[in-house]
Amino acid sequence: MLPTSLTSRRTALQVRPQPTVRTWLHDTSGGMAVLAVAIGAGAGVGAIGFRALIEGFTRLFSGHTDYSAAGHALNPLVPGLGAFFVVVSPVVAGLLYGPLVHWFAREARGHGVPEVMYAVAERGGRIPPQVTLVKAIASALCIGSGGSVGREGPIVQIGSALGSTAGRLVRMPEPRLRVLVACGAAGGIAATFNAPIAGPLFALELILRDFAVESFAAVVLASVTASVVGRAAFGDTAFLTLPHFTTTSPAQYLIFALLGLLVALVGVGFSRVLYLVEDLCDWAWRGPEWLRPAVGGLFLGGLLLVLPQMYGVGYPVLQHAVAGKYALTFLLLLLVGKVVATSLTIGIGGSGGVFAPSLFIGAMAGTAVGDIAHEIMPTLAGQPGMYGLLGMGAAFAAAARAPITAVIVLFELTGEYSIILPLMTAIVVATLVGRALGKDTIYTLKLRRRGIDLDEHQGMPRLAGISAAAVMEPLPEVLPADTDLATASRSLALSDHGILPVRESDGRYEGSVTAKAVAEALGDPESTSRTVADLVELPPVITTNTPLTRALDILVSAPGTGLPVLDGGGKALVGWITHQGVLGTLNAGTVPKSPMGAGSPVSAPKGPGT
DSSP states (O other): OOOHHHHHHHHHHHTOOOOOHHHHHHHOHHHHHHHHHHHHHHHHHHHHHHHHHHHHHHHHHHSSSOGGGSTTOOOTTSGGGGGGHHHHHHHHHHHHHHHHHHHHOGGGSBOSHHHHHHHHHHSTTOOOTTHHHHHHHHHHHHHHTTOOOBSHHHHHHHHHHHHHHHHHHTTOOHHHHHHHHHHHHHHHHHHHHTOTTHHHHHIIIIIIOOOOHHHHHHHHHHHHHHHHHHHHHHOSSOSSOOOOOOOOOTTHHHHHHHHHHHHHHHHHHHHHHHHHHHHHHHHHOOSOGGGHHHHHHHHHHHHHHHOGGGSSSOHHHHHHHHTTOSOHHHHHHHHHHHHHHHHHHHHTTOBOBSHHHHHHHHHHHHHHHHHHHHHHOHHHHOOHHHHHHHHHHHHHHHHHOOHHHHHHHHHHHHOOGGGHHHHHHHHHHHHHHHHHHOSOOTTHHHHHTTTOOTTTTOOOGGGTTOBGGGGOBOOOOOEETTOBHHHHHHHHHHOSSSEEEEEOTTSOEEEEEEHHHHHHHHHOTTOOOOBGGGTOBOOOOEETTSBHHHHHHHHHTOSSSEEEEEOTTSOSEEEEEEHHHHHHHHHHSSOOOOTTOSSOOOOOOOOTTO
């Protein structure tokens, strides 16, 4: 006969109301798929609207569809300013988007991807909904007025905020909310670059940093949907139109490897200069933050006046370089100019991505290497433009440490399958060199400068250096391994944790038993389980030396509301840890002293079966 407490629970389950649409979306794989498709469609529409905003503001501020390819042409809307309109445009745009970002969504400042990575790793995927609109307007104003940044960072942040908002509307748990954020990021990349494969890889490799099956399926669904929407507006053609390239000799792979080495130095150098210039701007600026983009726009405009090819994203200039239309010295000038222009745009508080600038810089460096190689050994080296294409992938791989994404995105952007093997060679070398030169990527370096290490889960500085011993609570009842299930069910019913530790007769910790496991065994007439030893589980071990951040990760996936803490040797039971204990640490503001000490075993309270 079932205990009264278990009978009442089964009765409660029988009268549970029918699931609503929200709970279906919240709890089932089908609901997750529907949300992924909806977020992908929304990201696709967002990408279309974002590109339209950029084109509209570019025409408004420059009078051209893409001023970077127009030279020193005048703006027909303000002919009286002559070529000096490029000095005025960033100032006017800064006066518009500076207050917008400062007052409504400060997350929209900068290149966007680090903010999404931080939200996924440390905030459970929660991104304020207003980021979608603020980021779109601010980035479009910045790029349209001459900001030398890309649009991939903004579209990632826009799509991610959309995914986060959708997930929070149906009250998704944090693990699934993170996946929906990645769905938005993948959809944005896929739609804006016509890259349905690169979108998911970018989201999984850089945003989630996880290739779990459920994550992969949802992110791919969102990417495919966004690509269909994007192709309906932009067509089904490669994003960049480049000449056909071929390799002529296996000996060329030595040159490709050397290119990967050299371009990696350029890519990592770009990361360093980017944050150095940002530091200089922080040091120099003493006024209100909302005014910073406008004042800094004067310096950006001065650079654009000298080198108009730095205006906006600059894809036409990139294509001209790879097509062999620029001399070696001008390629090097464009390389240095892009590093400075992008760093200055971000440093003054502009909003835009660094993916496109990485491709631009890599194209200039790679084409320069190709020109030199062609000059020294024209028969062996082949076409210089091919090296520019390889340089694009190598620069991004070195800066972002995302070799899989780099290979696929270059293939999808260009449609050039003929250079896959050379591309893989250059990218692998560039990635290895980038890792040898530093742990951080161009994205994680921004977070580390704030004291956030995504690999170490140190985003909560108040928990840094605290061990599980500091927040231990007294042990609940410890069940001997030979406790019968009826006795165990009464103990678990009286416990607040839904889980109790189990030990052998010699005092050795055996594992834990959950209320769910006991209830299932009692309710199954064919069950052969007779004691808790038959149902014992061994959750991940937490010892007195386990960092509290690691203990939190373990608690998140725990079958109950608490877990046992073992001594430093991982053998004797010494305490208990719960989320409430951790919250007590945060609320107190200081590390509480453990009531039991730091690691001496304690006796379990007396109770049934003890």
